[in-house]
Amino acid sequence: MTFWQFAFKNVSRNSKAYFAYFVSSAFSIMVFFSFTVYAYHPRLQSVQNFQDRDPLMNLASTAQFVIVMFSFFFLLYSIGTFLNVRKQQFGILTILGISQRQLKRLLFTENMIIGILSIFIGIQGGLVFSNFFLLVTSKLTSAKGLYLYWPTEAIIVTTVTFIILFLIVSTFTPMFIRTRKTVHLIKGNKKVTAEKRPSILISIFALTCLGLCYYIAGYPQGYVTEKNVQNGSVFLIMLSILPLVVVGTYLFFSQTFLLFIYILKKRRKFYLKQIN
Secondary structure: OOHHHHHHHHHHHOHHHHHHHHHHHHHHHHHHHHHHHHHOOHHHHOOOOHHHHHHHHHHHHHHHHHHHHHHHHHHHHHHHHHHHHOHHHHHHHHHOOOOHHHHHHHHHHHHHHHHHHHHHHHHHHHHHHHHHHHHHHHHHHOOOOOOOOOOHHHHHHHHHHHHHHHHHHHHHHHHHOOOOOHHHHHHOOOOOOOOOOOOHHHHHHHHHHHHHHHHHHHOHHHOOOHHHHHHOHHHHHHHOHHHHHHHHHHHHHHHHHHHHHHHHHHOHHHHOOOOO
16 A cells, blocks of 8 residues: 555545535635635736726725635644644554654645645536626625626636645645644543533624624625725724634634534434444
8 A cells, every 4th residue: 555545545544534624615715715706806906096996906805815814723723633633543553663753644645635626616606606606796895797707717816826825735744743742642532621612692792893804895885985084994804804813713712612622422313323
């Protein structure tokens, strides 16, 4: 068995554990791709009036930036949580003779396999819903004539952007386990700690922060007025996007996501499904 075959088997063997990570990554890529399709639309590129075109391009660029930042923190958090679950597996591999270099290479390869599959599925999903997305954004931004087209540039930009993102995350991934001793990996999760119940209020606050930042990025008509432009409040509102997405993302994965897992664990029929 080659190293690549072993990595593929590891991914397929842990498909249930990887599923949420894969679906969330693919969804982020699909949303990014949809905004990129909008940004590179021939109708917007052909607009001669820069006063009409620039706000629309800024809207798409801001949304893309927010999605990439969100995806980066999400991928790091998700892969860290996933590796924590697989500590025992890594300990067994270490006892069987795998070197630290080979283990790092294995983690890098597995993460890139998931990344490439996520990019492919995300772009496919974006292509399926691109017409619907263009219809919605044309209504929200009052941009007329956004017909369906084959988005070659959007495919290239999305693929390159997320390959770079997954390369960065895959490079950082081995750092989560490199300092752990084999005995600690073998013990895995045997340490009994009191389970902390996630806060519902903080979870709602996280969703509010994320919803607000996406509203600011996706619906500038709600606050870009002549009065706000003159008093400079538009600039302050735009600056609030980054702290909102950072705080919202952190709280989402530290509280909201864990609250979702907590609720699922309480549903024994779902949690114990297909377990002997």
